[in-house]
Amino acid sequence: MEDCIFCKIIKGEIPSNKVYEDEEILAFHDINPATPIHILVVPKKHIESLVHLEKEDEVLVGKIYGVINKIAEEQGFKDEGFRVIVNCGENGGQEVMHLHFHILAGKRLGEKIV
Ligand code: AMP
Numbered sequence: 144m145e146d147c148i149f150c151k152i153i154k155g156e157i158p159s160n161k162v163y164e165d166e167e168i169l170a171f172h173d174i175n176p177a178t179p180i181h182i183l184v185v186p187k188k189h190i191e192s193l194v195h196l197e198k199e200d201e202v203l204v205g206k207i208y209g210v211i212n213k214i215a216e217e218q219g220f221k222d223e224g225f226r227v228i229v230n231c232g233e234n235g236g237q238e239v240m241h242l243h244f245h246i247l248a249g250k251r252l253g254e255k256i257v
């Protein structure tokens with residue numbers, strides 16, 4: 144947790160370009176955007192990945208999707224559409240071991256895997 148880059152962003156020890164914040168959730172622009180709009184939504188609680196979610200976190204995950212919806216509306220890409228991705232574990236390509244939801248928007252995404 145001490146070495147977790149997203150925990151450091153949450154604590155304000157590393158700067159970020161914030162989009163949304165409440166008591167439980169923070170959203171900020173990805174430092175290396177894959178699309179014209181690339182926002183990360185993270186729980187402030189350090190949860191390593193999707194498989195580390197516990198029963199008590201289910202409400203939090205619901206709130207995260209609510210925040211994603213709010214961001215889509217506020218940032219003006221709700222109607223044109225967007226993609227939400229959660230990379231999990233080694234095969235999922237997860238690099239930062241703090242649960243995060245990628246919001247990709249601002250262009251037509253071609254490489255559909257599913
Ligand atoms: P993942 O590969 O799903 O673990 O995604 C990690 C994401 O975090 C990548 O898209 C990185 O560009 C992004 N990232 C890493 N460090 C920072 C940072 N300091 N500020 C914003 N985004 C970051």
Ligand code: ZN
Pocket residue numbers: 144147148149150151188189190240241
């Ligand atoms: Zn963390």
